[in-house]
Amino acid sequence: MRQETLLLVLLLVLLAFPTFANPYLLSVGTLILYLAYTGQAWNVMMGFAGQLSLGHSLYVGVGAYAAAAIFFHFGIGPWAGVWLAIALCVAIGAAIGFLAFRFGISGVYFALLTIAFAEFTRIGFDHLQWTGGSGGLFLKVAQRDQIDLANFRGPPEMYYYAILLLTAAAFLSCRFLLRSKAGYYWQAIRENEEAAQALGINTFRWKMLAVVISSAMTAVSGVFFAFYYNNLFPEQIFHISRSIEIILGPIIGGVGTLFGPILGAAVLTVLSDSITEILAYYGWEIPGIKQVFYGVVLLLVIMFLPHGIWPPLARKLGLAR
Amino acid sequence: MPLDLVVNVTIAGVLTGLVYGLMALGLSVIFGVVRVVNFAHGEMMTIAMYAAVALFSAFNLDPFLAAIPIAACFFLLGYLLQMGLINPFITRPEHSQFMLMVAVAIIMVNGLLMAFGPDARNVQISYQLESWEFGKVLLDKPRVYAAAMALLTSGLLFAFFKFTLTGKAIRACADNHLGARVVGLNVKHLYALTFGLGSACVAVAGSMMILFLDVTPTLGPAYTLLAFIIVIVGGLGSMTGALLGGVLIGLSEALAGLFIQPSAKSMFGYALLILVLLFRPQGLLGKKQ
Numbered sequence: 215m216r217q218e219t220l221l222l223v224l225l226l227v228l229l230a231f232p233t234f235a236n237p238y239l240l241s242v243g244t245l246i247l248y249l250a251y252t253g254q255a256w257n258v259m260m261g262f263a264g265q266l267s268l269g270h271s272l273y274v275g276v277g278a279y280a281a282a283a284i285f286f287h288f289g290i291g292p293w294a295g296v297w298l299a300i301a302l303c304v305a306i307g308a309a310i311g312f313l314a315f316r317f318g319i320s321g322v323y324f325a326l327l328t329i330a331f332a333e334f335t336r337i338g339f340d341h342l343q344w345t346g347g348s349g350g351l352f353l354k355v356a357q358r359d360q361i362d363l364a365n366f367r368g369p370p371e372m373y374y375y376a377i378l379l380l381t382a383a384a385f386l387s388c389r390f391l392l393r394s395k396a397g398y399y400w401q402a403i404r405e406n407e408e409a410a411q412a413l414g415i416n417t418f419r420w421k422m423l424a425v426v427i428s429s430a431m432t433a434v435s436g437v438f439f440a441f442y443y444n445n446l447f448p449e450q451i452f453h454i455s456r457s458i459e460i461i462l463g464p465i466i467g468g469v470g471t472l473f474g475p476i477l478g479a480a481v482l483t484v485l486s487d488s489i490t491e492i493l494a495y496y497g498w499e500i501p502g503i504k505q506v507f508y509g510v511v512l513l514l515v516i517m518f519l520p521h522g523i524w525p526p527l528a529r530k531l532g533l534a535r
Numbered sequence: 536m537p538l539d540l541v542v543n544v545t546i547a548g549v550l551t552g553l554v555y556g557l558m559a560l561g562l563s564v565i566f567g568v569v570r571v572v573n574f575a576h577g578e579m580m581t582i583a584m585y586a587a588v589a590l591f592s593a594f595n596l597d598p599f600l601a602a603i604p605i606a607a608c609f610f611l612l613g614y615l616l617q618m619g620l621i622n623p624f625i626t627r628p629e630h631s632q633f634m635l636m637v638a639v640a641i642i643m644v645n646g647l648l649m650a651f652g653p654d655a656r657n658v659q660i661s662y663q664l665e666s667w668e669f670g671k672v673l674l675d676k677p678r679v680y681a682a683a684m685a686l687l688t689s690g691l692l693f694a695f696f697k698f699t700l701t702g703k704a705i706r707a708c709a710d711n712h713l714g715a716r717v718v719g720l721n722v723k724h725l726y727a728l729t730f731g732l733g734s735a736c737v738a739v740a741g742s743m744m745i746l747f748l749d750v751t752p753t754l755g756p757a758y759t760l761l762a763f764i765i766v767i768v769g770g771l772g773s774m775t776g777a778l779l780g781g782v783l784i785g786l787s788e789a790l791a792g793l794f795i796q797p798s799a800k801s802m803f804g805y806a807l808l809i810l811v812l813l814f815r816p817q818g819l820l821g822k823k824q
Contacts, residue, residue: 260630266629266630266633268633313813314813317812317813317814317816318816319812319813319816321629322572322629323767323812323816325572325629325633326763326767326808326812327808327809327812327813329760329763330764330805330808330809330812331805331809333760333801333805334802334805334806334809337798337799337801337802337805338802340798340799341796341798341799348798454756454760455756458637461630462634462637465630465631465634469630500649501648501649501652501653502644502645502646502647502648502649502752503645503649504645505641505642505644505645505648506641506642506645506646506649508641509638509639509641509642509645510638510642512634512637512638512641513620513635513638513639513642516631516634516635516638517620517623517635520627520631
């Protein structure tokens with residue numbers, strides 16, 4: 215009950231947020247929700263089913279490029295593009311999952327395989343002239359005052375509400391999934407794959423399902439990224455640092471929890487922005503100093519809160535089941 | 536394509552590959568024994584490269600000599616890193632260890648950015664462009680020296696693990712953690728020693744790399760991945776495998792740079808990694824589990 219109340223309050227605050235936020239805060243809010251949504255997608259694979267992917271930028275990038283390229287070349291809007299993005303990412307995710315799980319690759323090896331595929335694709339896109347190569351792909355910047363829903367162009371508020379809707383939908387779907395048969399099978403596989411197999415769970419099939427759902431969700435976040443930022447560079451979108459950015463939130467917030475990705479994204483984004491503000495206030499503007507502080511905070515959180523921020527916080531708030 | 540060009544590029548690729556191999560050897564030793572993924576490996580190499588630059592510009596110290604004090608400092612650094620930070624994470628899940636090393640890597644990259652700025656640095660030694668000529672075949676002196684140094688360092692490490700009691704104890708830890716503790720080995724100390732040795736390897740490799748490669752603070756992540764490719768391709772836990780993997784990758788990069796576009800050269804490394812992971816996950820020289 216308390217969890218539902220908290221959710222409702224949070225949703226109302228988030229719905230009302232654009233009415234009092236200035237453009238800067240609105241962009242921060244959009245970024246937080248984007249990271250929360252993408253983190254939630256990653257969480258399905260790692261947090262629920264225990265398969266560590268360090269190459270999720272692959273799905274963001276392929277999703278973004280698929281929708282942006284057909285919009286750029288043929289004028290086909292994102293409502294069709296998103297299906298292409300999902301189809302491509304599911305195909306890629308399924309292929310990687312199939313190869314990895316069939317050949318019994320798990321743990322660190324699986325993680326390295328996902329990095330290898332993402333980096334391979336990054337260099338491939340660097341040389342793919344149809345999508346602009348390493349020079350990047352640019353969408354015409356939207357008219358900021360008109361809402362054109364058919365092509366998903368409009369003011370920042372529209373993007374904010376779109377990503378809020380996605381985040382809320384992802385939260386509810388994950389909540390449903392976690393309590394479904396699949397969710398329990400996943401958790402069994404995560405905790406002890408051999409035991410799960412011994413109990414008759416077809417671990418291959420359920421791990422594949424996790425990869426497929428996760429890659430499909432991440433594809434949508436790629437489409438959002440393309441139409442929100444309007445420019446795509448392989449160096450940025452497929453880079454391993456983007457994959458790390460995606461997974462920092464859920465890990466800091468709490469892997470395998472529903473609130474973790476949202477809380478983690480908010481904490482990290484606010485932390486990063488406030489470090490910038492504080493350093494600017496004291497006039498310490500040496501390049502790199504901000505990231506050093508960020509790294510130190512990350513180090514402290516991971517050392518002293520091994521399960522992330524949410525589990526201990528939930529216990530404090532009396533929300534833990 | 537003239538044949539002598541291909542031969543020269545092949546030789547340069549193999550020589551560079553031996554230095555890659557030494558770098559990867561450090562990772563292989565750490566991964567093989569401590570079972571922690573050192574995601575800051577390339578960043579550590581970058582620090583060593585900067586150390587070589589600093590020693591060269593301050594004391595005009597040749598990187599081949601500078602490698603010795605740098606390796607000693609890195610051994611200490613690695614020991615302390617393992618003792619202080621990583622040992623408590625040994626029993627934690629992989630994503631947690633990964634996060635720890637990512638945080639360390641972020642601090643390293645940006646610490647270097649703060650200290651040295653974003654500009655590329657290198658060293659210019661007097662024999663930088665000298666070479667031995669055998670007909671049309673040219674052997675760059677710095678590359679030959681670097682490869683020799685890489686082989687020497689690897690040889691020392693092999694000998695340490697093969698013939699000393701401490702080396703045997705470390706191998707025992709890698710083989711059976713619980714068994715090692717049962718017979719009374721100080722596993723934490725041995726792990727820290729291993730991390731120190733791995734760091735010393737990467738320090739020597741970094742001091743050599745500065746001769747062929749300009750260093751920037753953001754060089755690290757790409758070399759972390761490169762080290763991983765080499766270790767997996769060569770075979771985890773196999774020390775000769777790491778050297779062989781290094782040579783293979785160095786060679787394929789050099790030839791890809793010659794025949795295709797230089798910017799596409801690392802694609803081959805990743806393709807090789809994917810193939811090896813799928814069809815021979817124990818690596819080319821690794822033992823089947």
